[in-house]
Amino acid sequence: MATLDEIRQSINEIDTQLLALFAKRRAISLEVARNKLSSQRPIRDQHREQELLAYLTQVGRPMGLSAHFIQRVFQLIIEDSVLIQQDFIQQQQNPEIKETGTSVAYLGPLGSYSSLAARKFLGRQLSDIREVGCSSFNQVFQEVESGACSYGVLPIENLTSGSINEVYDLMQQTSLSIVAELTYPIDHCLLTAVDTDIADIDVIYGHPQPITQSSHYLDNHPHIRKVFCDSSSAAMLKVKELALPNAAAIGSAEGGEIYGLIKLTNGLANQPENCTRFWVVARDPVRVSPLVPAKTTFIMSTTQKTGSLVEALLILRNHNINMTKLESRPIPGNPWEEMFYVDVAANLESDEMKSAINELKASIRYIKILGCYPSEDVHPVNSPTAE
The missing domain is CATH 3.30.70.260 (ACT domain)
Structure with missing residues (x-):
């Protein structure tokens, strides 16, 4: 019988092969984008997507794979394919946009939800990114308006807490243009600097938005004192500096890893399916190809x-x-x-x-x-x- 380490090594080898196949599929997706661009066909072909899912379900069932599993996996793959095709066509539509040396401003230090959203947006299409964390939304606007940064990433609404009014108000006063949107899934976690028990937590640090979005969880722990911070990153950094068993921060698992924090629990948000919509702003508008929604x-x-x-x-x-x-x-x-x-x-x-x-x-x-x-x-x- 194989040892656990040998079994895990076999899984690692299979996963590595999967990654290579994903990369190969992505490259072919770009060929599809080139073909659609030359023939002026729209990016989305939902009939083709339905046919693909039906075919894969038929092939996968005899292998012991459920239709639900196949559909979930390939819906994510199709979404990625659509987005990279859109990116390619947009780059052809806007050749003046630089592909290297791009800078982006966002609220909070590294590890804030805005910084993670910026990495999601720019990481899919650009390299050599300079990141600038800001202490306020107004500073994000100033960084882009002055030319110090190419892009600004701004949260505009959340499924739980609604619209972020300050950003709306600042948009009335700026000459910047919205050049992209993205949604980032939000999973609020309880993060600590030391291994402790949830029952021992009596103070939580967090940005007002995540604290509001986690109100149901916090209402069930009325003894916990809430301390507001300028950003989720600032809250995580504060907890890291305190290194106390009674102090926790509300933040993302990814941000917690950056600051070396321990995830005690997740799913704190009032709504299980929680996400934030972001606008990406720049000094110059972009032209959107008629092939792209x-x-x-x-x-x-x-x-x-x-x-x-x-x-x-x-x-x-x-x-x-x-x-x-x-x-x-x-x-x-x-x-x-x-x-x-x-x-x-x-x-x-x-x-x-x-x-x-x-x-x-x-x-x-x-x-x-x-x-x-x-x-x-x-x-x-x-x-x-x-x-």
């Missing part, structure tokens, strides 16, 4: 006439433009007046969107385009045979 974000101020907002939204509907988000924020210096942030699933260069924008300009007081960017909402398809 796009979003456009703009702000508008309607008149004070009754029904003016409804009339503005009807313009979008009449042009078959799907609105994905509507957010209102007060206008500084104008009491009782609001600015509306609107996300639509449309390319700014499409005929429908151009017509809609022209009609809106004629019917409302103010409109400002914040950016048109590739959509990262890669909704997975399901194979009927895999149900």
Whole structure:
């Protein structure tokens, strides 16, 4: 009988082979992107994706693999394929964007959720990245506006705690453009510097957002004192410096590893499926290929006439433009007046969107385009045979 170490070595060898096959598949996916670019075919082909899942399920079942397992694995692989194809086509559409020597600003030190999101975005397409942690959202804007950084990564909304209003308010005042979006899964963990018991924790350090998002867990431990920090990274660093058995931080497992912390438990967030949506901003806008699903974000101020907002939204509907988000924020210096942030699933260069924008300009007081960017909402398809 093989020893446990020998069995694990066999698993390592198989996993290494899988990695090589994943890399080979990625390279072929780029060939697909080149073909689609030359033939001007859209990136997503959901019929093809459904056929692939059905085929793989049929092949995998006799091997003892469940349809659910096959579908989960290959939905992730398909998502990765779609995103790298989008990246390739966007690079061809925007050749002026540098592929090396890129710098990015984000809230907090290394290990914050914003820094992890920045690595997810830029790590997929760029090398030689200079990371700049900032103490405030305003500083992130300043780093990019001044030219000190190429990109800024900003959290805009969370499934549990909702919109991050400070970022919305700062977007009213900047000349920066949204050039990308991404979502980052959030798994709040309880992290300590020393091995201890959860029952011994009486103080938790964390950014206000993660603490709010973990309110149900904290309500079940009313004796725990909450201490707010400027970022999740600052909370983890504080706990590392204290090195006390009664002190813990709320942060990510990845961030905890960076600071050498121990994960006592995870899943602290009120919602099991928790994620944060981020905007990536830059000084210059990007052009989105018509082959790539796009979003456009703009702000508008309607008149004070009754029904003016409804009339503005009807313009979008009449042009078959799907609105994905509507957010209102007060206008500084104008009491009782609001600015509306609107996300639509449309390319700014499409005929429908151009017509809609022209009609809106004629019917409302103010409109400002914040950016048109590739959509990262890669909704997975399901194979009927895999149900």
